[in-house]
Amino acid sequence: MDAGPFDPSSSIGCGLGSSFQALRAAVSGTSSGGSDEIIRNIQSMAAMGDSETASALNEAVAGVASNEIGDSASASAPMAMSMPGRLRLPAPIKRVRVCVSNNENTRSLFSMLRVLACDSGELDRIVGVAGRHSALPSFSGTDVRYPISLRNERRAMELLLEVTRRGLSGYPTSLAQDIRDLADEVALPRYSNARNARLQVRGEKEVLNHFALWSRTAMHVIDVIAREVETEKRLIRASAAGGSAAIDGLGLGLGDDLGFERVIRAMEDDDDCHTTILRYCSDVLGAARRDELSRLANGMF
Known part of the structure; x- marks a missing residue:
């Protein structure tokens, strides 16, 4: 097998997470698991929504997959994942x-959506490859019952909305x-x-x-x-740069009408x-909000 993109000195994937590095080692043959391990690693990486990681992964496996697995691996699979090169996996x-x-089941659904919404760094954290001392809560495998970050949670909700839209579009009637x-009851007794x-x-x-x-x-x-x-972040930076006068000059306060607490109260009043x-929104997103503000208070931007 040619070293190609799997040469240890290659720069491909060097800026990515440890999960990608483990995958590259497996495909290059430095891992003893062989084809089965390659498949497992690639399937786990396929859940990431990080375009940069996906591009580097595609480049890494291109031109090498047929040597290890062959096109026949997915010939009988009803669903297949295609990648550049000759790799097709179930x-x-x-x-x-x-x-x-x-x-x-709802909690399992949200857990999977969060994994699918991960970028490379977030995926490393939830599988325990890196970030063991991160301020993020600890996770067990891919059982993610708590928002990883605001970015990830919003992306997970976008994925959920897309799934529901596709589902509804499949029906002939509304x-x-x-x-x-x-x-x-005459037409439908x-x-x-x-x-x-x-x-x-x-x-x-x-x-x-729903x-x-x-x-x-x-x-x-x-x-x-x-x-x-973001407002809190700018206020903290302004305070560090120019004191209270600079903060007053920014005029960044959102006001109660636009704040989280007001939104939740409005939802509570809505029958x-x-x-x-x-x-x-109140408990799960509220806890994520407190964590984000706590991180800022501790100087973690």
């Missing part, structure tokens, strides 16, 4: 059955149309197969719409928190705001 699929509730049709099928489909759309609303609401609240964090969404 893409693992994980399905989670969720409902309009906050239960164990939820509003289903509700209108089900009101007509009670206890008929047609009516029961439409009831099932309506329920699926209600769940998808999580779409969850993701949109979460992104709005995260944006509010991000503005507060249409689902309890699970309110509790997520």
